[in-house]
Amino acid sequence: MAKKLCKQSQNFSEWYNGVVLEAQLADYSGVRGCMVIRPYGYELWENMQRVLDGMFKETGHQNAYFPLLIPESYLKKEAEHVEGFSPELAVVTHGGGKVLEEPLVIRPTSETIIWSMYRKWIMSHRDLPLLYNQWANVVRWEMRTRLFLRTTEFLWQEGHTAHATDSEAQEETMRMLGVYKTFAEEYMAVPVLVGVKSDAQKFAGAVRTYCIEAMMRDRKALQAGTSHNLGQNFAKAFDVTYQDADGSRQFVWATSWGVSTRLIGALVMTHGDDRGLIMPPKLAPIQVVFVPIYRSDDEKSAVLAQCQKLLGEAKAAGLRVHLDDRDQMRPGWKFAQWELKGVPLRIELGPRDLQKQQVTLVSRLGGQKTPLPTDGLAQLLLQKCDEFQDALFQRALEFREEHTYEVDDWADFKERIRQPEGFLNCHWDGTAETEAAIQEQTKATIRLIPLGDDAREGRCVYSGKPSSKRVLFAKAY
RNA sequence: CGGGGCGUGGCGCAGACUGGUAGCGCACCUGCUUUGGGAGCAGGGAGUCGGAGGUUCAAAUCCUCUCGCCCCGACCA
Numbered sequence: 030m031a032k033k034l035c036k037q038s039q040n041f042s043e044w045y046n047g048v049v050l051e052a053q054l055a056d057y058s059g060v061r062g063c064m065v066i067r068p069y070g071y072e073l074w075e076n077m078q079r080v081l082d083g084m085f086k087e088t089g090h091q092n093a094y095f096p097l098l099i100p101e102s103y104l105k106k107e108a109e110h111v112e113g114f115s116p117e118l119a120v121v122t123h124g125g126g127k128v129l130e131e132p133l134v135i136r137p138t139s140e141t142i143i144w145s146m147y148r149k150w151i152m153s154h155r156d157l158p159l160l161y162n163q164w165a166n167v168v169r170w171e172m173r174t175r176l177f178l179r180t181t182e183f184l185w186q187e188g189h190t191a192h193a194t195d196s197e198a199q200e201e202t203m204r205m206l207g208v209y210k211t212f213a214e215e216y217m218a219v220p221v222l223v224g225v226k227s228d229a230q231k232f233a234g235a236v237r238t239y240c241i242e243a244m245m246r247d248r249k250a251l252q253a254g255t256s257h258n259l260g261q262n263f264a265k266a267f268d269v270t271y272q273d274a275d276g277s278r279q280f281v282w283a284t285s286w287g288v289s290t291r292l293i294g295a296l297v298m299t300h301g302d303d304r305g306l307i308m309p310p311k312l313a314p315i316q317v318v319f320v321p322i323y324r325s326d327d328e329k330s331a332v333l334a335q336c337q338k339l340l341g342e343a344k345a346a347g348l349r350v351h352l353d354d355r356d357q358m359r360p361g362w363k364f365a366q367w368e369l370k371g372v373p374l375r376i377e378l379g380p381r382d383l384q385k386q387q388v389t390l391v392s393r394l395g396g397q398k399t400p401l402p403t404d405g406l407a408q409l410l411l412q413k414c415d416e417f418q419d420a421l422f423q424r425a426l427e428f429r430e431e432h433t434y435e436v437d438d439w440a441d442f443k444e445r446i447r448q449p450e451g452f453l454n455c456h457w458d459g460t461a462e463t464e465a466a467i468q469e470q471t472k473a474t475i476r477l478i479p480l481g482d483d484a485r486e487g488r489c490v491y492s493g494k495p496s497s498k499r500v501l502f503a504k505a506y
Numbered sequence: 507c508g509g510g511g512c513g514u515g516g517c518g519c520a521g522a523c524u525g526g527u528a529g530c531g532c533a534c535c536u537g538c539u540u541u542g543g544g545a546g547c548a549g550g551g552a553g554u555c556g557g558a559g560g561u562u563c564a565a566a567u568c569c570u571c572u573c574g575c576c577c578c579g580a581c582c583a
Contacts, residue, residue, distance in 0.1 A: 042577080061575070117582070138583090172507080172581060179582070232583090240583095252583065291583060322542050361543035379542055389542080398542090506583095 034369070036303050041247040048297060049176045052306050052370045062174035062181035066290070069370065072314035074184065074290055078164065080216050080312070081186065081288070084208050090160040090188060095142050097166075098133040103141035107266040110140065113233020117169040119181075135168040140234060140259070140285055143189045144267040151191060151281055153272050158201070159191040177294035178251070178506055185289035191281045193271065195260070198282035202258040205286040206239045209254040217292065218309040218422040219243050219299045220429055221253060222452075222501060224477025229464055235285075236260035242476045242501070244429040245298035248451040250476045250503035253295045256286035294506075299425050306371025307393050309421055310414035317343060317410055318372045319352045320363045322379030336378055339388065339406055346407035348414070368393060373417045374410065394420055435499065442490050442502075446473045449504045456496035458489035467491050467502070476501045 034051065035043040049055050054070030066074065082092070098121060105111045114137045121133040136142065143161070151159060164186045174180050188205060192198040206223055213221045221241035231238035235257035243253050264270070264280040273279050300307040310316050319336050323329040336352050343350045351372075353363050360377070367375055377389040377398070387400045394417060401409055432451025436442045445453060457463060457475065468474050477500070484497045 046576090057575075059574080113582090167583095169582075171583095173577095173579085183583080185583080255583070287583080289583060320542095324541060356541095359541045359543090359545060361541085361545085363544090364542095365544045377542065381542075 034303065034305060037246060037301070038303075044301075044303075045294075045298060046176060048301055048305050048369075054293065054297070054306075055176055057176075060181070062171060064176055064180050066184075069314060070293060073293060073296075073308070073312060076312045076314065077212075077216070077292060078186075081208075081212055082164075084212060085162050085186075085188065088160075088204060088208060090162045090190075092163060093161045094163050094165070095136075095139050095146070097136055099136050099139075099142045101132045101134050103145055104134055106141060107234050107262055109262070110234035110266075114138070114169075117171060119168045119170050136165070137167055137169045138285075138287075139163065139165070139167075139187055140189065140263055141267070144263040144269060144283070147189075147191055147281070148267050148269045151269055151271050154193050154274055157191055157193045157271060157281065158197060160188075160201075161190065162186055162188040175294075175506075177290055177297070179291075183289050183291070185287050187285060187287040190284045191264075191269070192284070193273070193279070193282070195282050198260070198284050199258055202237070202239060202256050202284045202286070205284070206241065206254075206256040209241050209256065209286070209288060212288075213241055213243065213253055213292075213295075214422065216309065216311045217296050217299075218311075218418055218425060219253065219295055220422065220426040222477060222479070224479045224501065226255075226477060227461075227464055227475045227500075229461055230475065232257045232285075234259060234262050236262065239480075240477055242503075243295055243299060244425075244432065244452060244503075245295070245506070246301065246428065247298070248432050248449050248503075250452065250501075250505040251291075251295050251298065252476070252505065253292060254286075254288040257284060259283035259285060300421060301371070304365075305369035307421065308371040308373055310373045310418050313371070313373055314349065315351045315367075315370075315372045316349045316414055317351075317374045317376060318367045319350065319376045319378060320360055320367070321352070321354060322360050322377060324380075328380050331383060332378055332380065335383055335403070339376070339378075339403060342407045343410055346411055348407065348410055364391075374413055376410075392417060394424070437487070437490060439490055442467075443471055446471045446502070446504065449473075451503070452476075453502040454499040455490035455502055456487035456498070457500045458492045458494035458496055460492075463489060463491050471504075473502045473504050476503050476505060 034047045037044045053067045055064045055066050058065050104114065118137060119135040121135065122129055147159060166182055166184050168182045171179050171181060190201050192201060210221055210223055213219045221243045223241055226238040226240055232255060237258045239256045240252050241254045243251050245251055261280040261282060263283050269281045270278050271281055297306060319340060321332045321336050323332045333354060340350055340352050371393060373393050375391045382388050386403050388403060388406065389398050390401045391398050434445060434453055436445060436453045436455050442453060442455065464475055487496050489496045
């Protein structure tokens, strides 16, 4: 545990792996590409789940659960869908010691099995909208994996909704995109850009894919969530129709949207520094850690008694707090340890503090020690958490803005993307050929096409052809 | 799938070229001293060296095969 982390500036990948392992968010398992989420990481995920789940319920959704195993034939019903997913499927061929008549796919996503059921449940316009979500694991056989960012099995939620009209489906798609943006920014303190994916980047089977995109501290982009307008693609593939008020039969309109444990990777790479993680207070498993300091047994009992008292008050105020009363570690070791784990606030409490009726507060952002009175400490800590949350968001936002550029010259583009220097807003002629050429030459992709119609004419950074708006280019995870 | 790396006490590694009683650091246990930025000393426990064959009087070390994981690239949330 005393191992030094790699510096971000030296090797960001190595730093990332080191933080995730050392902070005990996760560990490698014996299966290639699969990880174990350890309690500290899982608690973070549970906190994310709780907030998101509340937001889904708030917007009218209900949770359900669909099977892990999907008949292979279901996947094949939607042409683009099967084409997109078939390379990364895990397939069960045997069951109960016998070869199965039809292989079962371990879900890479659940559109097909869900729409096979929606066909059964949707008869009338009165059955719509159907607003379901499920929390589940999915498996995608990736060639290359990375803790939290891309693992063979991962945890996520997938919302699947059915609507009577295209405009309702579009409204739902945008609503959930908004939910994701709100969650990322207000809870994770991760600023995100929203937009629509180019055709090359959209979900297999979607009409349009919207996304939230964040900048990591190595200035690369990470897709942190997607919301798809599926049009009538799945309704047609699974023959899901409803009878309208006027008696006519119509295909249903669909959306799906999801975020995954990848968000944990986003959080780590947006906020972390050379000392380790930095957790946003609203999601941190531990918001305040108490580290007692003492020499003699007398001091110890007095200090611990005071800690317990303050701890109780903090808990009563709704704070997630922890007292590190392990006797075998010295304070300095504990400081480093809790900083590695990203606990936002640390309270040091020793004999000197006891005398002055105070505690010593140290923020994970900054690190200077400031005395706080013990009177009304809990309220002060709540306030400090809010300030921390805001400061963390501001810091990330400033970082992104400092590394976002408008680029109009192709040579300049190639130069800036090499390091990479960050996000490049550029005019694009809208063709897949140009998009592919840019990716081939620079490894940068179109992360998103901004929403809204703030059209400003220009010329494509690559082809020089006319363009009506800038799109976001970046190297991405 | 290509390229690279690694498999030796719980963790991180050395030992291998040149075969000869398996070692170091951290962690762990005991004791004493310590405790406001990763403690010190003393003592102690723990490894059939990824697996299978082979060469040899003798293999962690040499040969053959094999399994697994990680990293870097092509595909992807």
